Amino acid sequence: MAKGTLADLVETLNAEKAAANxxxxxxxxxxxxxxxxxxxxxxxxxxxxxxNQHAINRDLVKSDYLGGEISKSEVAITMLDKYLNKAVVLLEKAQR
Known part of the structure; x- marks a missing residue:
């Protein structure tokens, strides 16, 4: 009787572990x-x-606007790299 109860407990724990995963x-x-x-x-x-940068370059207009846009693109690239790195880490964890 005790062995049956222990086996049931182990089975329940394994099922809960699988559900948690x-x-x-x-x-x-x-x-x-x-x-x-x-x-x-x-x-x-x-x-x-x-x-926008290509359009500005075609018109040969050099201004602070272009510098500002380049700065914004650098920030966006940094953020994109951060998001992609986090996504890769999460996907690697999911594969384990």
Missing amino acids: QTAFQDINDDAQVLLEYAQGMTDYLSRIND
Whole structure:
């Protein structure tokens, strides 16, 4: 009787552990999805800045505006790198 109870307890604990891992994987997936959406937003932002820079360069207009946009693009690249690095770490954890 005691062995049956112990086996039931072990089975219950293993089922709870499996359920906890599934929840953790879902949380990791959700976090990675959010980070990838942020990264997509940064990529779109960089694309718009790049388009603006090309338009300005075509007109040969050198101004503070271009310098400001270049500075903004550097910040956006840094943020994009941060989001992508976090997403990679989360995905690596999910694969373990």
